[in-house]
Amino acid sequence: MTSTLPGRPGPRLQSIWEALGGAEREAFERHLLQDTAAEDLVWILERHGHHVSASTIRTYRRRLRQEDSPRD
Numbered sequence: 001m002t003s004t005l006p007g008r009p010g011p012r013l014q015s016i017w018e019a020l021g022g023a024e025r026e027a028f029e030r031h032l033l034q035d036t037a038a039e040d041l042v043w044i045l046e047r048h049g050h051h052v053s054a055s056t057i058r059t060y061r062r063r064l065r066q067e068d069s070p071r072d
Contacts, residue, residue, distance in 0.1 A: 009060055
């Protein structure tokens with residue numbers, strides 16, 4: 001687990017990250033950075049009082065992919 005989210009998360013994702021404890025951060029990071037559907041992650045987070053849109057998650061993931069891809 002990292003101490004910060006990679007890339008440049010927006011304020012909503014950053015505030016969720018900062019509100020979570022160690023084990024919760026690990027689970028959040030795993031789901032956020034892997035293949036959990038954005039809609040499923042939104043549902044899980046909302047059950048625990050954290051509100052974020054699926055489009056915010058998808059945008060964050062897209063930016064990470066763009067940052068990782070080599071530029072010609």
